[in-house]
Amino acid sequence: xxxxxxxxxxxxLERAAEVARHWVERDCPxxxxxxxxxxxxVYDTLVTSLSDLGNVRFSGRYACEWGTWGIVAATQAxxxxxxxxxxxxxxxxxxxxxxxxxxPVEDLKAYLQSRPRVDFIESVTTEDVGWTVGxxxxxxxxxxxxxxxxxxxxxxxxxxxxxxxxxxxxxVPAGLVPHLGSQWWCLTRQTLSAILESPDRExxxxxxRRVWIPDESYFQTMVxxxxxxxxxxxxxxxxxxxxxxxxxxxxxxxxxLRRSDCFVARKIWPQADKLYQNFLLGDPSGQASAEPNxxxxxxxxxxxxxxxxxxxxxxYMQSRMPNENWENGRTAAPYSxxxxxxxxxxxxxxxxxxxxxxxxxxxxxxxxxxxxxxxxTVFNGALSDSAAMRxxxxxxxxxxxxxxxxxxxxxxxFGPGDKQDISWFMAGDPNAQISVISGAWIIPLFQSNxxxxxxxxxxxxxxxxxxxxxxxxxxxxxKARVRIWPLAEFVENPMEPLQSIIDEISPRxxxxxxxxxxxxxxxxxxxxxxxxxxxxxQPTLMGDFPAGEDPTPTASRRGRPYLxx
Amino acid sequence: MSIVGxxxxxxxxxxxxxxxxxxxxxxxxxxxxxxxxVPHAILLLSTVRNERVRLPFFLRYYxxxxxxxxxxxxxxxxxxxxxxxxxxxxxxxxxxxxxxKASHFGMDWLTHLQRRYCHxxxxxxxxxxxxxxxxFCETRPLRALTDWLDASAVRSFSAMLLDMYPKxxxxxxPYHEGQNxxxxxxxxxxxxxxxxxxxxxxxxxxxxxxxxxxxxxxTPYSAPALNKIPLVNWxxxxxxxxxxxxxxxxxLNLVFDEWGGEKASGCLLHAKFLDTFAVKAxxxxxxxxxxxxSQEYTAYQKALASQPDLWCKFSEKYINWRxxxxxxxxxxxxxx
Numbered sequence: 087x088x089x090x091x092x093x094x095x096x097x098x099l100e101r102a103a104e105v106a107r108h109w110v111e112r113d114c115p116x117x118x119x120x121x122x123x124x125x126x127x128v129y130d131t132l133v134t135s136l137s138d139l140g141n142v143r144f145s146g147r148y149a150c151e152w153g154t155w156g157i158v159a160a161t162q163a164x165x166x167x168x169x170x171x172x173x174x175x176x177x178x179x180x181x182x183x184x185x186x187x188x189x190p191v192e193d194l195k196a197y198l199q200s201r202p203r204v205d206f207i208e209s210v211t212t213e214d215v216g217w218t219v220g221x222x223x224x225x226x227x228x229x230x231x232x233x234x235x236x237x238x239x240x241x242x243x244x245x246x247x248x249x250x251x252x253x254x255x256x257x258v259p260a261g262l263v264p265h266l267g268s269q270w271w272c273l274t275r276q277t278l279s280a281i282l283e284s285p286d287r288e289x290x291x292x293x294x295r296r297v298w299i300p301d302e303s304y305f306q307t308m309v310x311x312x313x314x315x316x317x318x319x320x321x322x323x324x325x326x327x328x329x330x331x332x333x334x335x336x337x338x339x340x341x342x343l344r345r346s347d348c349f350v351a352r353k354i355w356p357q358a359d360k361l362y363q364n365f366l367l368g369d370p371s372g373q374a375s376a377e378p379n380x381x382x383x384x385x386x387x388x389x390x391x392x393x394x395x396x397x398x399x400x401x402y403m404q405s406r407m408p409n410e411n412w413e414n415g416r417t418a419a420p421y422s423x424x425x426x427x428x429x430x431x432x433x434x435x436x437x438x439x440x441x442x443x444x445x446x447x448x449x450x451x452x453x454x455x456x457x458x459x460x461x462x463t464v465f466n467g468a469l470s471d472s473a474a475m476r477x478x479x480x481x482x483x484x485x486x487x488x489x490x491x492x493x494x495x496x497x498x499x500f501g502p503g504d505k506q507d508i509s510w511f512m513a514g515d516p517n518a519q520i521s522v523i524s525g526a527w528i529i530p531l532f533q534s535n536x537x538x539x540x541x542x543x544x545x546x547x548x549x550x551x552x553x554x555x556x557x558x559x560x561x562x563x564x565k566a567r568v569r570i571w572p573l574a575e576f577v578e579n580p581m582e583p584l585q586s587i588i589d590e591i592s593p594r595x596x597x598x599x600x601x602x603x604x605x606x607x608x609x610x611x612x613x614x615x616x617x618x619x620x621x622x623x624q625p626t627l628m629g630d631f632p633a634g635e636d637p638t639p640t641a642s643r644r645g646r647p648y649l650x651x
Numbered sequence: 652m653s654i655v656g657x658x659x660x661x662x663x664x665x666x667x668x669x670x671x672x673x674x675x676x677x678x679x680x681x682x683x684x685x686x687x688x689v690p691h692a693i694l695l696l697s698t699v700r701n702e703r704v705r706l707p708f709f710l711r712y713y714x715x716x717x718x719x720x721x722x723x724x725x726x727x728x729x730x731x732x733x734x735x736x737x738x739x740x741x742x743x744x745x746x747x748x749x750x751x752k753a754s755h756f757g758m759d760w761l762t763h764l765q766r767r768y769c770h771x772x773x774x775x776x777x778x779x780x781x782x783x784x785x786x787f788c789e790t791r792p793l794r795a796l797t798d799w800l801d802a803s804a805v806r807s808f809s810a811m812l813l814d815m816y817p818k819x820x821x822x823x824x825p826y827h828e829g830q831n832x833x834x835x836x837x838x839x840x841x842x843x844x845x846x847x848x849x850x851x852x853x854x855x856x857x858x859x860x861x862x863x864x865x866x867x868x869x870t871p872y873s874a875p876a877l878n879k880i881p882l883v884n885w886x887x888x889x890x891x892x893x894x895x896x897x898x899x900x901x902x903l904n905l906v907f908d909e910w911g912g913e914k915a916s917g918c919l920l921h922a923k924f925l926d927t928f929a930v931k932a933x934x935x936x937x938x939x940x941x942x943x944x945s946q947e948y949t950a951y952q953k954a955l956a957s958q959p960d961l962w963c964k965f966s967e968k969y970i971n972w973r974x975x976x977x978x979x980x981x982x983x984x985x986x987x
Contacts, residue, residue: 327985331802338790355795386987394985397913401979402846404811404878405916407855407907414911464963467842468861472868479845479871489979490842 088195089114089272090175092164094157095183096121096150098356099132102183106136108366112191115141115172119160122149143167153235157269157301158294162282169279176202179272184353185322186335186365194321194349198272205277205313208267208320209306222246226298227264228255259286259293267306270322270352273313280312281305323348323380325387328395333387337361342386348378400489400517402482416515417488422497422591423518425555426526426573429501430580431603435459441599442591444495450487451476451504466490473505480507488517495591501527502551509558518566521587524556525549525573525628529606532614542623552627572629580605656851664899667890670755671762677749678724678760682737685722685768692719693793694774696764698757700726702779703735704927707829709779710739716783717792718775722768724760726751743768751940758891769885773797776895777881777919780832783810784972785917786983799986800915801884807898808882809906810917813980814860815839815969816924816961825926832922838966839920840864841978844877854878854897854904861924861961866950875947879919880906915984918975929955 091109093116095102106116118136120129129147136142145164148156165178177198187194198204212224222229229249233241249255258264273281284290290308294300309316323346325333332353335343337360343351354361397406399415408414428434428448439446439459448457456471463471467490469483470476476483488496500520512518527548531541559568567590571583585599615625616633688694695718699706710721720741725733727748736744747760754760761776775793777783785796785808800808815836817824824835844859855878863874879895883903890899898904908914932955935941935948967978975981 329803333987334799334802336787336791336795338787355798357792357794390983390985390987393913393983394908395912397908397911397982398979401913403844403907403913403916403979403982404809404846404855404857405907405914405982405984406912407846407848407909408911409909412909412911464864464965466965468840468864468963468965469843470864470868472864472871474869475843475845475863475871479847482845486842486844 088175089177089179089191089198090168090172091116091179091181092161092168093118093181093183093185094121094150094160094164095119095132096124098183099124099128100135101354101356101362103132103135104362104366105181105183105186106142107139108187109191110136110139110141113141114191115143115168115175117143117145117164117168117171119145119164120147121160122147122156141172143171151234151236153231153299155295155300158304161301161305165278166282169275169282176275177272178275178278179321179350180270181322181350182270182352184356185270185350186352186354186361187350188323188343188346188365189349197349201317203274203276203315204317205271205273205309205315206317206319206321207271207273207306207309209265209309209316209318210267212264212266222298223266224264225250226266226303227258229298230254230256230296231298232296256293256296259290261311262290262293262307263310264303265306265310266303267318268320268322268324269301270320270324270350271305271309272321273305273309277309277313281308284308284312321349321378323351323378323383324353325380325383327387328391333390335361339383340364342383346378346380346383347376348380400485402485415517416511417485417517418492419488419495420517420519421488421495422587423500423512423520424497425500425521426523427521427603428499429526429529430523430573430576430606432606434603435499437601437603438497441601442495442497442588444497444591445491447496447498449501449504450483450498451480451500451506451508453503453505456483457499477505477507480505481511484508484511497591502548502555503527506551506555509555513558513561513564513566513568516565516567519587519590520559520566520568521583522556522559522568522570523573523576524552524570525625526576527552528573528615528625528628529608529611532608532611533606538617538621542618542621545618545625546623549623549625549627556627572627574629574631577605577608660899660901663892664888664890667758667762667892667899668766670759671766671890674749674754674759675763677747677754678745678763679747681725681733681744681746682742683745684720684741684743687741688720688768688772690771692772693717693797694720694722694769694772696722696724696761696769696774696776697779698724698726698751698761699728699732699736699779700751701728701730701732703728703730703732704826704828705779705832705922706732706735708831709782710742711829712782713775714741716788717794722764724757724764726757756894756941758894762890765885765889766887770887772885773800773882774885775882776891780922781812781879781881781919782833782922783881783917783919784975784981785810786915786972786976786981786986788917788972796986797882797884805914806884807880807903807906808915808917809878809880810882810919811844811857811980812860812877812879812921813839813918813975814862814877814921814923816861816966818962818966819960820958821924821928821955821961822926822958832925833920833969836922836924837968838962839969841965841967841980844980845871852897852904853901854880855907856896862947864963865959865961866947866954873946873950880904881919882917913982913984915986916981917972918981920969924961 109116145167148160150156150160235242294304327333335354337358396414400418435446445459447459450456455473456476458465612631612633615631618625695713723736723744725746733746736742816838817835840860844857847856856876857878858874863871867874876896880898881895892899932948932951936952941948
């Protein structure tokens, strides 16, 4: 009889009774405290259901509202009874009604037997605590908290604010160094009795009565006064989520709990029949004296909290609808936008798909239909090629496309002939790699068979649109990777920029481009621009094309331009 | 929110209550087993009309999830729906031959039942062709979810409508009584949903899926809404104002996180596209009892004439909730 349990219960008493029975039948005395707010008949049922057992005691009942002194008072009362009534108990284990022993009691006894003087209690100084919710660390000890956080939140908050503003502070009793830690501990008789029988307990209790959440600080602080051997960790596996409420274990956690090698876990869903059945009635042949190893469970819960707090980048759905700039990634993955390339190069999309090994779409924002790669009418995720649907929600269209094709980089063409609503969104997206050959939209006009006055009108319109678009890309809010070349500059040496774009898209295939896309025939282009000028329209975005001279690419340099030989 | 705004929203909610109070006279109890409802029981509410063939699977599905009591409003069924439901031990049923449309598509009747019987209960409001899927639903009963929501101080749980459809024409494989409809309608659209946020009502307006893709490609604005909040810890001061798409007080509509995180959510698998659909659509054309002059059904009727295949090569085949979670249609949030 080396370990005794103190159980604090407030709901699911029939489960608490099962666990208490489990311990008592294995020769561990149990003292049960039931919250005063539990109705009398329910309490009486619990008492009767355990009346056949000898080593169970019930302590005086306190109302245990979360964050208040009642929980500590209950713990003190129950521990006092345990120490008094069962003198052979060496370690006192504080558990709750929703705790479940995961390993045979024999294991726990042996474990404690080999560490007879060790107090297992998580006890961390306030400076080092990163997990408190609500920002109250040291202030838990220096402010007063007469109001209920659950029921009188507004009063609670404003009283905290008032005290802060007025600079009212309580003095921490001399000699006490505030420590915080998990409520669930396992202390030796020596330490616990020293705390309970301390000569200034009355003063200390009076102080802690107004401390916020004293159950996480009273014993954690006091133990530092009396214990010579504090092992600052809890033997109870108990994980908290970002709101500070404990994670709950269900039937499907069975294997995870088995492998954790922890002694006791909390908190268990009362109707997790399989867990209770397995751990209370399971065969007692436990593992050898393995150390508790909650690593896997830690990871599971850490992931859950991360999903709740940060979510999956680029996902917009029914329960994740971030405000602008809170998206944690506007889109799910990097993508490339090419402007002017398919106008300058005849077979650009085919070439790009082949060279970069990515999905190269046409103009996704074309006015008539969505030009998916390969002329598909539906695409990943059953995205429709209907222009009306795309224009109804242009952002959703892009984010959906990128989300649906996670793992495969998307490239698409864009230009002044397309719907422009998406400009700002792309510009502000760090995942976007936008490469622009400015003024290249004029090449199809140059090659077209339209009347010159129509060409002139179209050119003026498109130039205006592209100029606006470029000013978006050059704005200080732009987060995309933007490259802009005037057409004249690009035509002179097309391979160098292409190489750097491709290197960025597929950095692993660091090869020199061997095959160039087919450049459009620009014979007479300079004259064409001059004609536009003569008609009173000033083409500005293309750069300088001398009137008589046709642009020709200079022989591309060998090797990667940025390699120093 | 301005005081005027608050008053206006409140007036709207009170109006819904008043309508429910007036319309209560239209309901005649067939079998009222509501005294059997124990405290904290999970309740399910639904309006039905000629759904006899769907009911056995529907009841079994939700009984297995842990619904304790069903409250049905029968809108003048002629196929034995009423008689079948009256025999069930955990069902209370009311009947009416009043207009479905005039009762705001059944919501007035249900609001009355909610105010009367659902105060303090978790209550699930679904149609007979909607099947709730939530995180861990194959290992944890509905009670586990509601307990967790209670512990997290969450009052409402979102479940987007996910339209399921078969491969091939809708009429090709007939549905048999008691059969799992998702043996036939196994497919869904995974990533073509659009979301609009309504800042006034705090709710999202989700559209898309096969119905938008096939029936509304040129008028996406008219495509049906898919956002639903079917599971609510009911208080008699609450009211659904637009089917189960929107609740008042509007704080209940905040089922999504605005700061980048994900809240827990589920999906309502929608077994609409079975062979029964064509019959429904035809009947609806003559009754004209559905939303917005049944324009949705007009569109279906037009498209159905050509025996369309909703399936496309990018359709996803349904496996389980984890698949929906990975696809980003629902989320575990911080429930682990």
